[in-house]
Amino acid sequence: MSTPKFDHNTIFPIFALTFVDILGLTLILPLLHLYALNFGAGPLEIGIVAAAFPLAQVLGVPVMGALSDRYGRRPILLISQISTCIGFIILALSHSLWMVI
Numbered sequence: 001m002s003t004p005k006f007d008h009n010t011i012f013p014i015f016a017l018t019f020v021d022i023l024g025l026t027l028i029l030p031l032l033h034l035y036a037l038n039f040g041a042g043p044l045e046i047g048i049v050a051a052a053f054p055l056a057q058v059l060g061v062p063v064m065g066a067l068s069d070r071y072g073r074r075p076i077l078l079i080s081q082i083s084t085c086i087g088f089i090i091l092a093l094s095h096s097l098w099m100v101i
Contacts, residue, residue: 017081024088025053032100039097052101 068076
């Protein structure tokens with residue numbers, strides 16, 4: 001039995017996408033409560049802001065997994081990354097607490 005050859009063309013984009021996604025999250029997550037405070041948020045609203053991303057992941061990952069099984073990994077990863085980018089832009093341009101959420 002032969003060992004499979006390591007394919008850089010396949011694995012590198014996956015690592016790059018994961019790195020960019022985690023980097024974006026780890027840069028923003030520690031600052032979200034300050035961002036919410038800037039809009040006059042109380043403890044409940046800050047908790048909602050902090051819980052919004054993990055909740056979206058819990059609800060979205062099974063759906064995206066099923067879609068990637070049906071349509072392929074590449075288009076779903078591309079749509080996911082574009083959506084994440086749009087979400088970060090909306091967060092940066094938000095002018096109310098509910099846009100942050």
